[in-house]
Amino acid sequence: MAEPPQGVQREFSLARLTTIRTGGPAEFFARAGSIEQLERLLAWAAGEGLEVGVVGSGSNLLIADAGVRGLVLKLDQELSTIELDGIAGDKLACGGGARLPAVSAAAARAALGGIEFGVSIPGTVGGAVRMNANAYGGALADVLEWVDVVSAGGTERRTPGQLGLEYRRSNLKPGEVVGRALFKLTPADDQQVKATLAELRRRRKQAQPAGIKTFGSTFKNPDDPRAEGRTAGQLLDGAGCRGMRVGGAGFSEKHANFVENHGDATTADVIELMAQGRAAVKQQLGVELEPEVQTLGPVRWPEDWPRR
Numbered sequence: 001m002a003e004p005p006q007g008v009q010r011e012f013s014l015a016r017l018t019t020i021r022t023g024g025p026a027e028f029f030a031r032a033g034s035i036e037q038l039e040r041l042l043a044w045a046a047g048e049g050l051e052v053g054v055v056g057s058g059s060n061l062l063i064a065d066a067g068v069r070g071l072v073l074k075l076d077q078e079l080s081t082i083e084l085d086g087i088a089g090d091k092l093a094c095g096g097g098a099r100l101p102a103v104s105a106a107a108a109r110a111a112l113g114g115i116e117f118g119v120s121i122p123g124t125v126g127g128a129v130r131m132n133a134n135a136y137g138g139a140l141a142d143v144l145e146w147v148d149v150v151s152a153g154g155t156e157r158r159t160p161g162q163l164g165l166e167y168r169r170s171n172l173k174p175g176e177v178v179g180r181a182l183f184k185l186t187p188a189d190d191q192q193v194k195a196t197l198a199e200l201r202r203r204r205k206q207a208q209p210a211g212i213k214t215f216g217s218t219f220k221n222p223d224d225p226r227a228e229g230r231t232a233g234q235l236l237d238g239a240g241c242r243g244m245r246v247g248g249a250g251f252s253e254k255h256a257n258f259v260e261n262h263g264d265a266t267t268a269d270v271i272e273l274m275a276q277g278r279a280a281v282k283q284q285l286g287v288e289l290e291p292e293v294q295t296l297g298p299v300r301w302p303e304d305w306p307r308r
């Protein structure tokens with residue numbers, strides 16, 4: 001094996017880079033601070049035949065307990081900045097590692113509207129693009145002008161139309177990293193934008209558990225007539241899963257579609273809890289839930305679950 005590029009660490013613990021705090025180490029781990037550095041790391045991994053994974057804020061991510069073979073990347077420095085851009089001053093240029101709530105706050109300070117919904121999503125720009133994250137009716141595609149997608153082959157600019165954005169999906173492949181993004185926003189009254197952010201924060205606090213170790217939505221809201229318009233959380237609640245526990249993991253008492261780590265949960269506990277919740281909803285209400293949470297490494301999904 002060729003000597004890893006500078007900064008590559010071995011057996012790096014990933015649990016603390018996720019909000020649920022479970023899972024094992026990465027065989028190789030590196031922080032990429034610029035597009036050039038990211039390209040070098042991806043080229044090295046490709047040359048060595050290593051699989052590549054990316055961790056954003058780890059806010060919808062389960063890491064395998066056995067750890068992750070290959071190279072895991074996290075973006076920082078230049079790739080986590082937020083800067084005003086464009087002649088009209090109505091654009092924000094962001095690194096893929098910039099945190100979405102910080103983007104919303106920067107937009108408010110610059111008297112720009114359109115990305116207020118981001119205040120409720122505790123992920124990065126890259127993770128939000130990969131997941132097509134949204135909240136409170138706001139949609140990423142409405143404000144995204146382009147993203148720079150970096151892979152072992154180099155950097156390619158894509159528009160929202162080229163990202164295949166669907167409910168919680170994009171067409172980004174493993175090894176394709178969102179390095180930068182440009183948001184085109186709308187000039188607005190800064191006090192009004194700040195008031196909207198405060199209101200969205202207040203609504204979130206009311207609806208969701210705060211201060212717990214969780215990765216947000218566990219299952220997608222189903223597109224199945226048998227659900228009769230009910231969300232995944234309402235279905236889990238209806239099937240009696242609120243508060244259900246397996247090992248150190250449990251469905252939250254406040255929001256049944258949130259899994260909570262009570263202290264010593266493993267990823268295997270979370271998967272088993274999800275399996276029991278999914279089976280209860282299928283048996284009692286006839287609806288098959290599809291996981292929303294993403295995985296890195298050999299996480300063992302039950303055989304009959306939809307592949308994503």
Ligand SMILES: Cc1cc2nc3c(=O)[nH]c(=O)nc-3n(C[C@H](O)[C@H](O)[C@H](O)COP(=O)(O)OP(=O)(O)OC[C@H]3O[C@@H](n4cnc5c(N)ncnc54)[C@H](O)[C@@H]3O)c2cc1C
Nearest residue numbers: 056057058059060123124126127128133134135177178216
């Ligand atoms: C309390 C709470 C509330 C939440 N509320 C919402 C909500 O309202 N709406 C919503 O949509 N989601 C919500 N989420 C889920 C989560 O915040 C989003 O899915 C977010 O977009 C994930 O971003 P991340 O940076 O944390 O990605 P991660 O969780 O780190 O990763 C998710 C996926 O994106 C990939 N990825 C990460 N960064 C990049 C990159 N730069 N390039 C390519 N791929 C990348 C990862 O490899 C993985 O496949 C919530 C989560 C929590 C914990």
